[in-house]
Amino acid sequence: AQSVTQPDIHITVSEGASLELRCNYSYGATPLFWYVQSPGQGLQLLLKYFSGDTLVQGIKGFEAEFKRSQSSFNLRKPSVHWSDAAEYFCAVGAGAAGNKLTFGGGTRVLVKP
Amino acid sequence: KAGVTQTPRYLIKTRGQQVTLSCSPISGHRSVSWYQQTPGQGLQFLFEYFSETQRNKGNFPGRFSGRQFSNSRSEMNVSTLELGDSALYLCASSLAGNWDEQYFGPGTRLTVT
Secondary structure (H helix, E strand, O other), rough: OOOOOOOEEEEEEEEOOOEEEEEEEEEEEEEEEEEEOOOOOEEEEEEEEEOOOEEOOOOHHHHHEEEEEHHHEEEOOOOOHHHHHHEEEEEEEOOOOOOOEEEOOOOOEEEEE | OOOOEOOOOEEEOOOOOEEEEEEEEOOOOOEEEEEEOOOOEEEEEEEEEOOOOOEEEOOOOOOEEEOOOOOOOEEEEEEEOOOHHHEEEEEEEEEOOOOOOOEEEEOOOEEOO
């Protein structure tokens, strides 16, 4: 079954610094998604990749790059804001049709002032 | 446009009881998916309904069931509750097709004692 792995459980970053969250996918795993979950909230889609251009722009200044050679779909932001403190989930579309998602374990991001 | 609403937001039940959770999707959305979120297992897909039919199913026991009504509202039911069913249950709605953006509700926090 298709799967994604997020190697980092926690990441601490200073406000204004760059952020990169890692996501490794299993062979052939697309489409791929990044979601964010703020405390006490549901999930919000940041961006998605189906095919084509491997650099994907999302909301809130995030981008992700699909790298087939490394089986990775890492999320990046050039300069983090305190409001970016949240949990981030990578996900892969599973099944032949519909909207079934398989999520990675998540990475919690803490932002230091 | 109103977002995805889930009721109730919090619920406390006793082991052995059953529970029904409700999800009202965004107006015009026809697909509703359910996810269970726990600290140990993370985010796991339960099932997806589209046009009152189950389109996808996760790997949960038969105690977990769902349905969708003609107005796209969905309910999920858990019978014979176990302590391990304590979780945040998230509902997501999307328009109709494959891999349309899913909008998540805030979730129902179920505690089984």
